[in-house]
Amino acid sequence: MSRFNHNTTVLALLCAFFFLLPLPLRAQSESEEINTKQIVLGHIGDAYEWHMGTFGGWECTIPLPIIVHSPTSGWHCFSSARLHDEGAEFEGLRIAEEGPYEGKIVERQADGSDLRPLDLSMTKTAAGLLINSLLIIVLILGCARWYRRRRPDSPAPRGFVGMIEALVSTLVEDLIKPCVGPSYRRFAPYLLTVFCFILINNLMGLIPIFPGGANVTGNIAVAFILALATFLAVNLFGRRTYWKEIFWPDVPTWLKIPIPIIPLIEFVGIFTKPFALMIRLFANIMAGHAVILSLTCVVFVTAKMGTLINGSMTVVSVFFSIFMNCLELLVAFLQAYVFTLLSAVFIGLAQEEGHTETEIKPSNHLKS
Amino acid sequence: MGLLQPESGLVFWMLLSFAVVFVLVAKYGFPVILRAIDSRKEYIDSSLDAAKKAERKLDGIRAEGEALREAAEARQREILQDAAETRERIVQEAKRKADAEGQRIVAAARQQAVAEREAILQDARQQVALLAVAISEKLLREKLADETSQTQLAERLFDEFEQHQNTERS
Numbered sequence: 001m002s003r004f005n006h007n008t009t010v011l012a013l014l015c016a017f018f019f020l021l022p023l024p025l026r027a028q029s030e031s032e033e034i035n036t037k038q039i040v041l042g043h044i045g046d047a048y049e050w051h052m053g054t055f056g057g058w059e060c061t062i063p064l065p066i067i068v069h070s071p072t073s074g075w076h077c078f079s080s081a082r083l084h085d086e087g088a089e090f091e092g093l094r095i096a097e098e099g100p101y102e103g104k105i106v107e108r109q110a111d112g113s114d115l116r117p118l119d120l121s122m123t124k125t126a127a128g129l130l131i132n133s134l135l136i137i138v139l140i141l142g143c144a145r146w147y148r149r150r151r152p153d154s155p156a157p158r159g160f161v162g163m164i165e166a167l168v169s170t171l172v173e174d175l176i177k178p179c180v181g182p183s184y185r186r187f188a189p190y191l192l193t194v195f196c197f198i199l200i201n202n203l204m205g206l207i208p209i210f211p212g213g214a215n216v217t218g219n220i221a222v223a224f225i226l227a228l229a230t231f232l233a234v235n236l237f238g239r240r241t242y243w244k245e246i247f248w249p250d251v252p253t254w255l256k257i258p259i260p261i262i263p264l265i266e267f268v269g270i271f272t273k274p275f276a277l278m279i280r281l282f283a284n285i286m287a288g289h290a291v292i293l294s295l296t297c298v299v300f301v302t303a304k305m306g307t308l309i310n311g312s313m314t315v316v317s318v319f320f321s322i323f324m325n326c327l328e329l330l331v332a333f334l335q336a337y338v339f340t341l342l343s344a345v346f347i348g349l350a351q352e353e354g355h356t357e358t359e360i361k362p363s364n365h366l367k368s
Numbered sequence: 369m370g371l372l373q374p375e376s377g378l379v380f381w382m383l384l385s386f387a388v389v390f391v392l393v394a395k396y397g398f399p400v401i402l403r404a405i406d407s408r409k410e411y412i413d414s415s416l417d418a419a420k421k422a423e424r425k426l427d428g429i430r431a432e433g434e435a436l437r438e439a440a441e442a443r444q445r446e447i448l449q450d451a452a453e454t455r456e457r458i459v460q461e462a463k464r465k466a467d468a469e470g471q472r473i474v475a476a477a478r479q480q481a482v483a484e485r486e487a488i489l490q491d492a493r494q495q496v497a498l499l500a501v502a503i504s505e506k507l508l509r510e511k512l513a514d515e516t517s518q519t520q521l522a523e524r525l526f527d528e529f530e531q532h533q534n535t536e537r538s
Binding site: 025067103118120123125129136140144146147150152153163166168172185189192196197203219221222224229269312 | 376396404405407412
């Protein structure tokens with residue numbers, strides 16, 4: 001009975017909270033239209049500054065360094081705070097408001113046209129990337145340090161190091177070893193690095209406040225480099241059998257000569273595999289961020305529709321946001337796992353010595 | 369679509385940070401962890417092996433101890449049995465000896481008694497003989513006061529002697 005009372009109290013408080021929450025926001029939302037598309041795309045895209053929120057007219061923004069190299073005026077390096085105000089211009093550079101380079105830094109040329117200089121600015125995504133990379137280095141090297149200080153007969157690690165050890169040994173035993181095959185030791189550090197890199201970036205992306213919140217792995221450039229790394233790992237270390245399978249596969253000769261149909265398909269396959277890796281990671285993480293943001297925006301979009309609808313939609317929005325965040329936690333892990341798994345399978349295929357085992361090993365693992 | 373176009377700046381930063389992370393973590397991070405896990409695994413394996421060996425050895429020692437104990441018990445039983453037998457024998461021997469000694473003492477005593485009795489009888493006989501001679505002397509003195517009776521006696525003695533001679537001869 002007391003438990004029931006307790007539950008109802010919590011529920012009542014939650015409802016009161018949800019109904020009161022939109023009230024201060026209403027004044028603002030009435031004055032200007034909420035542009036959901038802009039909010040969502042603004043977040044999942046990139047920005048020159050790290051905007052954290054606007055609190056009663058005070059914008060909380062972390063300025064980030066802008067580094068550009070223009071063929072006409074050379075290197076420029078300054079804080080993004082100088083371009084914060086709309087239409088601001090610094091050293092001939094400004095953020096384009098429209099045109100093909102919308103939202104990017106452009107330089108007005110002498111003939112009046114806009115030129116986009118080489119842009120190496122540390123944008124929000126880049127800054128998030130650096131923070132997360134630092135975090136990975138600290139975590140993993142911290143663990144390694146823990147091991148360096150101990151001997152084999154010391155007790156097994158507990159706490160965080162124990163968690164990392166469990167993760168690492170699970171990945172090595174259940175994923176890398178069966179997928180890559182006998183030479184797994186050579187590729188284990190790379191695959192583990194990729195896994196940690198994607199996982200940490202995914203998880204940090206789910207944290208809505210400063211050090212996290214950047215849509216790193218949901219950015220195509222990041223996914224592209226990761227896929228490129230796997231592409232290099234597969235093709236640079238591919239054995240003779242792997243190349244023979246591509247250019248002279250075991251199929252009837254008329255499929256290879258005079259028109260090399262199968263070799264062509266195989267050759268295209270070299271590029272489609274990492275491309276699929278890239279798109280899968282990018283699309284999954286970007287979509288997750290977009291869905292969570294859209295659900296959050298429901299609160300503000302419905303603000304004009306009256307207290308009842310807004311209040312009920314707020315409850316719905318918060319519950320769905322919680323659900324989506326939990327789902328995204330799963331997806332964060334899953335995408336890291338899938339990327340590592342497929343990388344391991346591709347590397348394993350390129351490491352095969354004989355032809356007979358080629359189809360057996362990876363498919364066996366995927367089934368189990 | 370801007371989202372699908374990799375930004376050159378971001379590609380640069382990503383390349384840089386991923387390269388740095390990869391070099392540091394894949395060289396100084398994971399190999400150390402993997403080696404540590406492997407060496408711990410080896411250590412556990414060898415410890416298990418050693419424990420198994422020790423157990424087997426312990427089993428051997430236990431069996432040996434058991435055998436030793438059994439042997440000791442058997443020996444103890446043997447010794448006890450021996451001791452019992454020896455005691456029995458000694459007692460028997462002692463008894464036998466005591467019996468023999470007793471018999472010997474009794475026999476000696478008996479012999480001595482016989483000898484003493486013999487001596488006493490001898491002595492008594494002698495005394496009686498002396499007494500008889502004395503008495504006979506006195507009697508003879510009274511009876512043989514005259515001549516006739518002396519002759520008579522001599523004759524009779526002679527006869528008796530003869531008679532005795534005859535009986536002995538036959």
